[in-house]
Amino acid sequence: MTTDATTADLTTTAGLLSAIEYPAGREILDPATGEVVGRTREGSAADIDSAVASAREAQTAWAARPIAERSDLLNKAADAVEASAEALAELLSREQGKPLNGPNARFEVGACSAWLRANAAFELEPEILVDDGETHAELRYDPVGVVGAVGPWNWPMMISVWQFAPSLKMGNTVVLKPSEYTPLSVQALVAVVNQALPADVLSVVPGDGAVGAALTSHDGVDKIMFTGSTKTGQAIMRTAADKLARITLELGGNDAGIVLEDADPKAIAGDLFWGAFINTGQTCAAMKRLYVPESLYDQVCEALVEVAGQSPMGVGLEEENVLGPLQNKQQYDIVARLVDAAKNGGARVLMGGDPAADQPGYFYPTTLVADIDNDNPLVAEEQFGPALPIIKYTDLEQAIEWANELEVGLGSSVWGTDIEECKKVAARLQAGSTWINKHGAVDPRVPFGGVKKSGFGLEFGVEGLKHVSVPHVISW
Ligand code: NDP
DSSP: OOSOTTTSOTTSHHHHHHHHOOTTSEEEEOTTTOOEEEEEOOOOHHHHHHHHHHHHHHHHHHHHSOHHHHHHHHHHHHHHHHHTHHHHHHHHHHHHOOOSSSSSHHHHHHHHHHHHHHHHHOOOOOEEEEESSSOEEEEEEEEOSEEEEEOOSSSHHHHHHHHHHHHHHTTOEEEEEOOTTSHHHHHHHHHHHTTTSOTTSEEEOOOOHHHHHHHHTOTTOOEEEEESOHHHHHHHHHHHHHHTOEEEEEOOOOEEEEEOTTOOHHHHHHHHHHHHHGGGGOOTTSEEEEEEEGGGHHHHHHHHHHHHHTSOBOOTTSTTOOBOOOSSHHHHHHHHHHHHHHHHTTOEEEEOOOOOSSOSSOOOOOEEEESOOTTSHHHHSOOOSSEEEEEEESOHHHHHHHHHOSSEESEEEEEOSOHHHHHHHHHTSOSSEEEESOSSOOOTTSOBOOEETTEEOOBSHHHHHHTTEEEEEEEO
């Protein structure tokens, strides 16, 4: 680090960078322009050892504080995030690529303070299990200890807060390992939040997947929180078995949306579009395949093309843009391969699908694909980018079967006018969350998690607090 985080002005982007940058470190490039955003330190397994040891030492005193005091500090952390909001959003936009506006960088920083405040407010009282005059039994929730949290590059700040805010509230200390693609955003957020917290309660060790593995396999880590790919989640679960560490896994999905016959295409088009294209499609619980009845098919396609045409894509710091580049080359290649597969399979590209060859940055144009077979790779695999396949159906039973037939089950959605009918279809979908007339609308009060290969464990709300605690029954 060049400047001590305690002396830098963390309300400016330059101040944030001066607090976290490591001049001899690896260059982080803006995915929209290729320009250098900053340089990051690369941690090692030895840094993980030291961070976990410090977190363990700090945990006893942190857990011993009254819960109201920990809540108060989470609110102070939210104040600090709000004071640095614009600087954090700018750094996030430059490193991750997401625009300042739309459901993107400013929105993400706003969610960080919202989740901190919500966790500060939640109450998890002991549950009285039996109280019949002879026996009294109550269930309490104790801290787990040290939480090791590994995060992804799509919502690097917000997902870090999802992991550390409930953990801190419950008296745990936390070591974060951010994605190697977005380490500056998480280090900046931690520098800001740590203005409000005691030393070593929350720390961050940047580095690659090996550094992540050093954290998740560490004997001093009692609970692992992971958000990322199913493959890495499976690897983490294997190593966690040796020490029986507790785990929460929030993995990829391939969320289906089903439009019902009584939906109003024009009325739902905006929410359909943003359900799929939030963060330029790089969102775990975004809609990644849309099933539309034949009777509404052309109208829904036309309405989506219209919304897409009004949603500019470009460099994130330019205020008019609401869609940005893919964050990295690996993800760009996945999207390009899947759209090519759709074209080769005879699907009709309504818009997009033709990336410019000579531009800087990983921009893939907003792409809507119609008349595509349900078994095409663009439908069957997770694209995690700005390309939505729209599949026509004639039989609702068939659409439900298609929605449920994949190995993953994170989110899903049903769109229609008759809410009771929507609820009946929703109840039949295999997913951790099913939204009606919206998609991916997470709320800090409402539990969120996946089924099947989308992972397990719940985040958010009082249920989320239970998942970063250990149950403890006391009876007499
Ligand atoms: P990964 O699962 O590889 O990465 C997620 C995090 O895990 C990163 O911090 C990564 O570090 C770390 N990591 C990698 N290997 C290990 C390991 N063995 N032990 C512990 N931690 C490890 O996801 P990718 O970034 O490669 O993205 C691949 C795909 O995953 C995407 O195409 C998308 O489909 C999905 N994805 C899902 C997300 C979600 O929100 N559920 C978010 C991001 C991606 P490092 O980055 O340094 O390798």
